[in-house]
Amino acid sequence: MSYNVALNFEDGVTRFINCNGFESVVDAAYRQGINIPMDCREGACATCKCRVESGDYSLGDYIEDALSQDEADSGYALACQMRPTSDCVVLIPTESQACGTKQESFVTRIKQVRALSGSTFALELQAESLKSLEFLPGQYANIHVPGEAHHHRAYSFSSMTAKGDTVTFLIRNVPGGLMSGFLSDRAEPGGEIEMKGPFGSFYLRPIARPILMLAGGTGLAPFLAMLDKIVAAGGSPHPIHLIYGVNTDRDIVESERLDGFTRAIRNFTFDICVVDVNSDHPNKGYVTHHIKPAQLCEGDVDIYLCGPPPMVEAVSAYLRDNNVSAASFHFEKFTPSIA
Ligand code: FES
Numbered sequence: 001m002s003y004n005v006a007l008n009f010e011d012g013v014t015r016f017i018n019c020n021g022f023e024s025v026v027d028a029a030y031r032q033g034i035n036i037p038m039d040c041r042e043g044a045c046a047t048c049k050c051r052v053e054s055g056d057y058s059l060g061d062y063i064e065d066a067l068s069q070d071e072a073d074s075g076y077a078l079a080c081q082m083r084p085t086s087d088c089v090v091l092i093p094t095e096s097q098a099c100g101t102k103q104e105s106f107v108t109r110i111k112q113v114r115a116l117s118g119s120t121f122a123l124e125l126q127a128e129s130l131k132s133l134e135f136l137p138g139q140y141a142n143i144h145v146p147g148e149a150h151h152h153r154a155y156s157f158s159s160m161t162a163k164g165d166t167v168t169f170l171i172r173n174v175p176g177g178l179m180s181g182f183l184s185d186r187a188e189p190g191g192e193i194e195m196k197g198p199f200g201s202f203y204l205r206p207i208a209r210p211i212l213m214l215a216g217g218t219g220l221a222p223f224l225a226m227l228d229k230i231v232a233a234g235g236s237p238h239p240i241h242l243i244y245g246v247n248t249d250r251d252i253v254e255s256e257r258l259d260g261f262t263r264a265i266r267n268f269t270f271d272i273c274v275v276d277v278n279s280d281h282p283n284k285g286y287v288t289h290h291i292k293p294a295q296l297c298e299g300d301v302d303i304y305l306c307g308p309p310p311m312v313e314a315v316s317a318y319l320r321d322n323n324v325s326a327a328s329f330h331f332e333k334f335t336p337s338i339a
Helices: 025-031 069-073 128-132 178-186 217-232 255-264 293-299 309-321
Strands: 003-009 014-019 049-054 076-078 088-092 104-117 120-126 140-144 152-156 166-172 192-199 211-216 240-246 268-274 302-307 328-333
Touching: 003 025, 014 025, 069 076, 104 128, 104 166, 120 178, 140 166, 152 166, 152 217, 166 178, 166 217, 211 217, 211 309, 217 240, 217 255, 217 302, 255 268, 302 309, 309 328
Parallel strands: 003 088, 211 240, 211 302, 240 268, 302 328
Antiparallel strands: 003 014, 049 076, 049 088, 104 120, 104 192, 120 166, 140 152, 140 192
């Protein structure tokens, strides 16, 4: 039996390794060219201490000085002793370069660019090498802007198909933006684009309680990948509610896909809201206007938030000012760059 282990490094790089059930995470990583810092390799020095964010595993042999009971109970483990018994996500508290690894790079071709609305593109990239790409739902890639040396943009994967040769992104059409200009004027099917990834700590954790997802604009993208993953996993044991806020009616995209998720995930619901006072949409105002007490489950909720910085900061301030508690709070800001 072998398991997929995502190693998340301190600099946001994620690498996946295969662990065969008999070998430790350190040994499996080493076999695949990743040198997790270690010293004794016997569970005594704690050099390899890591935190296991999800998955099942045995802790192996170690001494209390290296790993206390409290640490073990909180999800810490020693990578030289830990043996996964399921797929796992493991946080390695060091930079990827220090482990002799880095993000993967892919040379892809444009399969399709579609204007989903006046303000949003859907970009689909294709490459045989993408069949080996793995990422956690919610993570992002850096995409090089063709013809613009040293310029890249970070975009969240907006779908999650198993071992496919394509990846998709939602890209905001920023007036004067380098990527927007490329997609509007020069992008052709078959054109080459380099992509690096995956990156990021904004990804779906194990679903242990109700989830509230808050999306602003193209901050919807990581949630689409998360929902794909939940569909593939056979649904959610807990309710999931998404509130998707946009500025104007024309900014609404992927609503049919969201409808599809309500059919595919029994306890998934969503609301869309529009800031523009002249909107025809029944829900007006900001995302925070549409959070209902029942969705906060008296604090027994995991909240995920993704959008442009002002939206993320406003929602965070709202939650703080209203003493909203949550079992966990994960957020990601994206910045639409021009230069
Ligand atoms: Fe010493 Fe793992 S390397 S405890």
